[in-house]
Amino acid sequence: MPTYDPEGTVPQSEALFARAKAVTPGGVNSPVRAFNAVGGTPRFIREAKGAWITDVDGNSYVDLICSWGPMLLGHAHPEVLAAVNAAVARGTSYGTPTQPEVELAEEIVKRAPVEEVRFVSSGTEATMSAIRLARGFTGRDVVIKFAGNYHGHVDALLAAAGSGLATFAVPGTPGVPASSTELTLVLPYNDREAVAAAFAEHGDRIACLITEAAPGNMGVVPPEPGFNAFLAQVCQSHGALFISDEVMTGFRASAQGYWGLDGKNEGWTPDLVTFGKVMGGGFPAAAFGGRADVMRRLSPEGPVYQAGTLSGNPIATTAGLTTLRLATDDVYAHIATAAETVKSAISVAFTEAGLAHQIQSAGTMFSVFLTDAPVRNFVEASTTDSAAYAALFHAMLDAGVYLPPSAYECWFLSSAHDDRAIQQILDALPAAARAAAAVQGA
């Protein structure tokens, strides 16, 4: 426990947040953690075990953030900890090749539609590197992405749509020069006509199209049936690469990621795939992979440069490898059942409270939009009632359930969400739904 408030007069999370704000912008190291979207003070977490996180004031919460996806097995899984502790005892980084990297790469290649992978340390690096590789491979420079899809804070992808459908993007944030987004096209999600128009106009310049395999970063907005297959096909017919971003969905939506649910049925295969989150087992590890002929264009085998001091770090790859080996069908079945139970309870509680809502899923991932029509793209996602969500969030937090502090995020479960944890969620929902309904439309 921190000892900065011996009198205990100020909640320790508040005291830590004040200190944090003095030395870190907004007091956090990633914006969504700050509670700006819901108001209030983020809880500073002291420890976590299974489905539970405990803050520095000693309050415990059922965790529905799960570190934004990685903790598929819950926190502090004993076998992951044992493997990591043993790895740490052998040294933490060598800057030379190691066995866990090879084994994790083999495990990924076994499950996902990739022939080779390269490890990096974050999802941002994975998407940035995949795009560079696609450009190097095709000799073209234009990139297509979809509004509301998040691929990390890569300059070229922090872009907002230009004035017309096939016009180039503008920077999505100060600090990104116009020159970084002038080769990016931002299209509406689930819109085949927009994709066809962009390829018709710029087809011979398009290096790649990148899409979340099933978007989870505007809340969960699944691709309409056949949409990913259409994207793969249109890319192929124009000589562009199809990059499926599975940083969130990979080894989470199903044992094989979203591709295992959708690609197998609809017959699409991406040229490149990006991974992160679950495959790092709670450590900073990510990867990109794909067709061997494309991956072999990477340095040192090919001319496209890419590197990283801590890439394939032995602790991170040990955590990821242990996690993936433990991620059996039973794990996914447990999470799927837990998700169904929670979704049914949400539906009942929200309906009884008169709270307009949509529950949307992609495999075992789901999220809730507080709006009265299904959400297929970013414009529709933006109709969710953020004020009502803030009321829902705080009522759930007060009842010991830590939801994502933003209306535009996926709710994550783990195999450690047992009956007790699920019951705590179910018990909290009715009153929270009433609190949100009182705000909705007000």
Ligand SMILES: Cc1ncc(COP(=O)(O)O)c(C=O)c1O
């Ligand atoms: C689909 C997707 N791609 C890329 C990223 C970026 O990953 P990171 O935060 O590890 O840079 C994220 C992060 O949430 C993501 O969800």
